[in-house]
Amino acid sequence: MIKNLFKYWTLQVFNPGAVIKDKYASFQSLLEKDKHAHELMAELEEIYYDQMPVDFNVIEDKYGQFSTAVGDMIADLFKICPGKYAALSSFHKKFDDYVRFMLVSERESAEPPYAVALDHRQALEESLVGGKAANLARASQTLQLPVPAGFVITTRAFHRFIAFNKLDGLIADNLSRLDIHSGASLADVSDAICRAIRAATVPGDVVDAITGELAGLQAQWDHTRRLAIRSSAKGEDSKTSFAGQYQTILNVGETDIFNAYKQVLASKYSPSALVYRINYGLTDREAPMAVLVVEMIAAKASGVMVTREPNEEATDNRLSIHAVWGLGQLLVDGQSVPAVYQAAKTDPPAIVSKRPHQQVEQRVFDSDQGLVTHILDDAQIAQAPIP
CATH class of the missing domain: 3.30.470.20 (ATP-grasp fold, B domain)
Structure with missing residues (x-):
């Protein structure tokens, strides 16, 4: 090993052309990374100053590329002039940590409850059951109005579903390349995410919670009834109405409830829902999906x-x-x-x-x-x- 090191040092000392060649290659790399960093800065400034509607994952992805480019520039500078720019790495890490801290949103809980009856006090919490279910529970519990019997599969069940199936990365990667002004991009991103959700597995603890609430409904009925499975995203039926953006599935049998549940979850990423959410300025994490399960009413x-x-x-x-x-x-x-x-x-x-x-x-x-x-x-x- 010592002989190899001696040979390397000898080549460096007595072959200055190789040193110059390496430094020139680092200089070329520095110019390329600098150009890429400026392009990314221009794209981020365009999004900010022109108020371009993009998914927040696009911003996170562009910043990630920018930070990597700056880090590579510092590495190239160190190769060109070893020791002179050593402090830059420390400063870059501090700034990068601070920016990433600001970009990261608070992670929502994926702990129970996963299903809540509409007559339970927790059904009044919009962050847990979504806007539509909270309004329905309020009409029943506060105003004493008649509403269909049912329960809500909570936003925590949604987070549990996403984490259990390891869909966070797939969703973020697809949203980071989304251009809502391109029909092809919308269709491609929506299809990739929706297919993954429909093919995923409902976690066992979520299944148990749904089955338990369903059994409670069945105990109230004298015969088997059909169900309506409806969206109840956080913010839905409020200032951000999301009217008509999510899916409602009617006439669902008890054995089909889990497939219907996944279809409603997938509708969070339909092309129209994506455009609505992004134009309104909401991040993906700010609109988790809860799902209402209510009895079908044979309305006149x-x-x-x-x-x-x-x-x-x-x-x-x-x-x-x-x-x-x-x-x-x-x-x-x-x-x-x-x-x-x-x-x-x-x-x-x-x-x-x-x-x-x-x-x-x-x-x-x-x-x-x-x-x-x-x-x-x-x-x-x-x-x-x-x-």
Whole structure:
């Protein structure tokens, strides 16, 4: 070994051309890394100053590349002039640690509870059950309004699902290359993440929690009932409504609940949901998915109430009700023209105007056939869904 070291030192001392060649190669590498670092700085500045809508993983990825390029530049400087730039490595590490600390978001808990009944006090916690489930629990527990029986699979179950299947890296890698202005990029990233989620396994402890809540529901019923599996992401049905972005699966049997659960989780990464979230400025971690499991109601008529129109003043004293015959699926999917009622916000409310429906068919729930579409009869065509 000593002979080899002596031979190396001899070559360095008596072959200055090799030393110059190595330093020149390091200088070329330095120029390339400097160019790449400036390109990354320009891209980050463009995102910041032009307020470009990108997923936060894009920013994290670009900063990671930038930090690596700067570290390589310092290594090249040390090769060119050993000892002179040794302190730069220490400064780079300090700045890098500080920036990465600022970029890292707080990790949410993946500990139980994984499922919570709607009549339980924890169902009022939006961070745990999502916006839609919290509002439903509030209507039941606080306002004493009738709501479908059910439970919610919590945001903690979502974090447990992602961690158990080691999907964090796959999701971050795909989101870091997402361009929401490219249809091809959206489709490619969405498909990769959704396929991985649908193919993943629901952890055993989450399965047990869901099965336990389902057994509690079954104990209340005199016969087997079908279920509606609905999204309830954190922030959903709030200022960030996410209206129509996530999936709802109707007429689900007890044996299909876990596949339906994964489909709703996957819808968090649908192209439209990705565009909505990123344009609103939310990171992926700020919108974890909880999932509602409620009994199917064979509704005679359904509707959506809007308490304030987006283009109206806050002092506007009206609300509107959009109603259709049968289940509300054709209404929210935009396939039926509903009857529209304008009501004054008085006590009791007073209908001030009506617009007749132009509905031709209705979606109904049949205990034997499931969801079926029927043509409206003459009486329904002539009559409004709400008298």
